[in-house]
Amino acid sequence: MPTDQLSKTFAALADPTRREILARLSSGAASVSEIAEPFDMTMPAISKHLKVLEKAGLVIRGKAAQWRPRKLNAEPMKGVSEWLENYRQHWEDRLDRFDAFLTDLQPDKYDDAGSTKKKEAKP
Amino acid sequence: MPTDQLSKTFAALADPTRREILARLSSGAASVSEIAEPFDMTMPAISKHLKVLEKAGLVIRGKAAQWRPRKLNAEPMKGVSEWLENYRQHWEDRLDRFDAFLTDLQPDKYDDAGSTKKKEAKP
DNA sequence: CGGTTATATAACTATATAGTTACATGCATG
DNA sequence: CATGCATGTAACTATATAGTTATATAACCG
Numbered sequence: 001m002p003t004d005q006l007s008k009t010f011a012a013l014a015d016p017t018r019r020e021i022l023a024r025l026s027s028g029a030a031s032v033s034e035i036a037e038p039f040d041m042t043m044p045a046i047s048k049h050l051k052v053l054e055k056a057g058l059v060i061r062g063k064a065a066q067w068r069p070r071k072l073n074a075e076p077m078k079g080v081s082e083w084l085e086n087y088r089q090h091w092e093d094r095l096d097r098f099d100a101f102l103t104d105l106q107p108d109k110y111d112d113a114g115s116t117k118k119k120e121a122k123p
Numbered sequence: 124m125p126t127d128q129l130s131k132t133f134a135a136l137a138d139p140t141r142r143e144i145l146a147r148l149s150s151g152a153a154s155v156s157e158i159a160e161p162f163d164m165t166m167p168a169i170s171k172h173l174k175v176l177e178k179a180g181l182v183i184r185g186k187a188a189q190w191r192p193r194k195l196n197a198e199p200m201k202g203v204s205e206w207l208e209n210y211r212q213h214w215e216d217r218l219d220r221f222d223a224f225l226t227d228l229q230p231d232k233y234d235d236a237g238s239t240k241k242k243e244a245k246p
Numbered sequence: 247c248g249g250t251t252a253t254a255t256a257a258c259t260a261t262a263t264a265g266t267t268a269c270a271t272g273c274a275t276g
Numbered sequence: 277c278a279t280g281c282a283t284g285t286a287a288c289t290a291t292a293t294a295g296t297t298a299t300a301t302a303a304c305c306g
Contacts, residue, residue: 001262001293002139010137014130015264019206026210032283045265047284052263066273066282074213081207081214083142087149088204090197124263124292138294155253168295170254175293189252189303 005057006083009076012056017041018049022058025072032068128180129206132199135179140164141172145181148195155191 002008012018021035036046050070053059057076062069125131135141144158159169173193176182180199185192 002137004139006142007137007139010133014125014133014137016125016127016130017264019129022210026213033281041264042266043283044267044285048264051284068283072210072213074210077207077210078214081204081211084200084204084207087145087195087197087200090149090195091201091204140294156251164294165296166253167255167297171294174254191253 005076006079008056009058009080012052012058013080015049015052018053021046021049021053022072025059025070026074029062029069029071032070035070128199129202131179132181132203135175135181136203138172138175141176144169144172144176145195148182148193149197152185152192152194155193158193 002011013022017039020038024030024035024038032043032046032050035050036043039046050059050061053070054061058073060071060073062071125134136145140162143161147153147158147161155166155169155173158173159166162169173182173184176193177184181196183194183196185194
């Protein structure tokens with residue numbers, strides 16, 4: 001279980017329930033009961049999901065009477081977004097083709113690694 | 124273990140070793156041995172990491188003689204990027220303040236959920 | 247063919263995760 | 277101060293993950 005911030009953030013986001021919780025919180029703070037309401041799951045289960053989100057810094061716990069309202073803190077997502085930018089060119093069409101062009105320039109020893117283009121049979 | 128694409132992608136990215144592998148592959152395809160070289164880890168361990176990346180669709184396995192070169196496929200990251208966009212406003216300063224402004228407009232029952240601002244004591 | 251190289255798989259261990267039920271704590275209020 | 281609501285924690289189960297060593301497969305090369 002890696003403990004660096006980026007890994008914790010990715011791990012926290014790797015669950016649909018937790019992503020739904022974040023979506024709920026993106027429109028405002030909510031109590032634990034309110035958060036739990038849409039889910040077919042016991043409160044302790046939700047409580048655990050919230051703890052994961054808190055440890056990743058994606059959610060902040062407040063205090064109001066007997067409530068412990070949770071609030072979204074999207075800041076860690078910034079790190080994810082920045083990390084992703086290193087790869088944007090790889091999934092954007094225009095540059096994908098440019099990448100393919102470069103790859104084709106240097107007939108690499110691994111030019112068959114999942115390429116869609118068929119390799120010429122040796123004559 | 125959630126099986127939806129987004130969860131698999133996030134989970135695959137939640138490990139520094141796997142992210143390093145992707146970084147390596149971002150500069151071109153590589154054999155498994157080449158991928159494993161920088162790591163203080165046995166080959167089967169790397170092999171397992173590669174399988175996780177493949178199942179998430181982030182890596183494609185090729186075939187060349189006795190090599191099974193891996194190639195980056197960043198396409199699933201597009202989904203991550205798009206999902207993240209829903210939250211960008213929350214981490215960008217300008218809109219964070221706008222959000223705080225809106226929150227302050229409607230004195231919410233949960234307005235103390237981790238807010239930095241002190242609530243007025245009831246007179 | 248037989249050895250070497252590259253990679254994959256099996257079997258095992260340790261730890262983490264996601265859920266459960268049962269119980270404990272804390273605060274507000276009649 | 278006793279009761280009830282909101283939440284948290286403990287203890288337990290089942291499954292998944294990350295690593296190991298040992299073994300298997302597969303292709304090339306002399």
